[in-house]
Amino acid sequence: MFKAMQRCIWMMAVLLLLGSCDKLAAEQDVLSAFQKIATYENEAVEQQKKLNELEQKQNKLYDRIMSYGMKQFAKVEQLSKESLELVEERDKHVEKEYKAIQSANREINAVKKKVSQLHDGDIRRQAILLIDIEKKRYETYGDLYLHYKEMLSLEKDLYILLQNKHATPEQLQRQIDRVNEQYKELIGANEQFNEDTEKYNKAKKRLYHIWK
Incomplete structure (x- = not known):
C-alpha cells in the first residue's frame, strides 16, 4: 500500500508539472505571437x-507647379515628371506597408486560437479584447489602403495631364477636384485608423500590466 501511495503521489506530481508546463507553453506561444505582430507593426x-517624407517632397513640387502655371510649360512638365516618379515610389512603399499589416493580421488570426488555452482568466479576457480591437483596426487599415491607392491613381493621372501641353484649364481643374475629394476621404479613413490605434495601444498596455 505504501508503494501504491508513492506511485499515486508521484503521478500527481507529474500531472501538476505537466499542467504547469502547459500553462507556461500557452503563455509563451501567445507572447511570441504578439512579439511577431509587433515586429510587423514596426x-x-x-x-x-x-511615405511621409515622399509626400512632403511631392507637396513642395506641387506648390512649385501651381506657382508656374501652364504658361511656363517646360518647367511644369519637368516637375510633373519628378512628381510622377515620387507617386510611383510611394506606391512601392505603401505596398510594403500593406504586406506588413497583412502579415500581422494573419498572426492575429493564429494567436486567437492560442489565447483560449491561457489559464489566467483576466489575462485571457484582456488578450481576447486586444485581439478584437486589433482585428477592427486592420479592417480600418484595409479601407485606408484602398483610399490611398485611389489617391495615388488620381495623382498619377493629374501629373500625366500636366505633361500635356494641350490640356485645358477645365480638364486640369476637374482632375484637381477629383484629387481633393479623394484626399478628404483619405483623411477620414486615416483619422479612424488613428483612433483604433490609440485604443489598441491602451489595451496592449493593460494586457502587459496584468501579465507582469
Whole structure:
C-alpha cells in the first residue's frame, strides 16, 4: 500500500508539472505571437515614415507647379515628371506597408486560437479584447489602403495631364477636384485608423500590466 501511495503521489506530481508546463507553453506561444505582430507593426511604421517624407517632397513640387502655371510649360512638365516618379515610389512603399499589416493580421488570426488555452482568466479576457480591437483596426487599415491607392491613381493621372501641353484649364481643374475629394476621404479613413490605434495601444498596455 505504501508503494501504491508513492506511485499515486508521484503521478500527481507529474500531472501538476505537466499542467504547469502547459500553462507556461500557452503563455509563451501567445507572447511570441504578439512579439511577431509587433515586429510587423514596426515594419509598417518604417514604411509610413518613408511615405511621409515622399509626400512632403511631392507637396513642395506641387506648390512649385501651381506657382508656374501652364504658361511656363517646360518647367511644369519637368516637375510633373519628378512628381510622377515620387507617386510611383510611394506606391512601392505603401505596398510594403500593406504586406506588413497583412502579415500581422494573419498572426492575429493564429494567436486567437492560442489565447483560449491561457489559464489566467483576466489575462485571457484582456488578450481576447486586444485581439478584437486589433482585428477592427486592420479592417480600418484595409479601407485606408484602398483610399490611398485611389489617391495615388488620381495623382498619377493629374501629373500625366500636366505633361500635356494641350490640356485645358477645365480638364486640369476637374482632375484637381477629383484629387481633393479623394484626399478628404483619405483623411477620414486615416483619422479612424488613428483612433483604433490609440485604443489598441491602451489595451496592449493593460494586457502587459496584468501579465507582469
